[in-house]
Amino acid sequence: MSIFKRNNPFLAMHYLLLTLAAFLVLFPPYVVILNAFKGTEEYNTSSVFELPRSFFNLENFETVMRIGHMGRAFWNTSIILVLALIGNIIIGTMAAYALGRFQFKLKKYLLGGYVLATLIPSVTTQVATFSIVKELGLFNSHMAPVLLYLGTDVVQIYIFLQFIRSIPFDLDESAMMEGASLVRIFRSVIFPLLIPATATVTIIKTISIYNDMYIPYLYMPAQKLGVVSTSLMKFAGVNSAQWNLISAAVVIILIPTVIMYLFLQRYIFSGIVSGSVK
Secondary structure, three states, rough: OOOOOOOOHHHHHHHHHHHHHHHHHHHHHHHHHHOOOOOOOHHOOOOOOOOOOOOOOOHHHHHHHHOOOOOHHHHHHHHHHHHHHHHHHHHHHHHHHHHHHHOOHHHHHHHHHHHHHHHHOHHHHHHHHHHHHHOOOOOHHHHHHHHHHHOOOHEEEEEEEEHHHOHHHHEEEHHEEEEOHHHHHHHHHHHHHHHHHHHHHHHHHHHHHHOEEEEEEEEOOHHHHHHHHHHHHEEEEOOOOHHHHHHHHHHHHHHHHHHHHHHHHHHHHHHHHHHOOO
């Protein structure tokens, strides 16, 4: 008997937990949006849960764009994001193609190496990593975080690998009979079929890079190289913070990721579900 039968107490608990989870996820952005439209005086004299006097008060957003140099921050973030995503997709799909289509002695060790790398705390390798980046002359440049973000993680490999394993070998054999090389097979046969997986990896890596503050702050301390995450620090001091301005900055930063999600959501769901069952 299904536990989701109508009037089943488990079904009621199921919906209750879903409602609670949705509330926990949506309530913080709701509070941020409310306070983004409050001036400093209104914010200091009202509760953070109260509606603003007017949703047409855009003073905070203008201040954030001017003082936080958000236009420049978005440009720097876009450069890093585009280069890192292109590199990750190329490296990730090619690595998964080699692991999923060919048999060689070190295959299991390579897969184990990806898993092992995720178990090593990144903070323990930062001294060596920083020294390497500095010796390469990449410190205080866009290429420093791009190089560090190019590391292909095990989740990315897993998503691409599951899709490649679901592609019939008959397609490869048919292409070989037509005289296609391995590179041509990858470019013309395998890669076009990885669109759902690519969309999934794109949104995962975008959110990860977009939210990262540690690497840009450590490797690009120059003010002209500020990204959206480090720009938030301009509105927070040691003893105080301008939370209404921070809220406005957060709303501005959220807009691109929300737009990306709306356009890629059908591919994301397809990629996650297919990757888990194939």
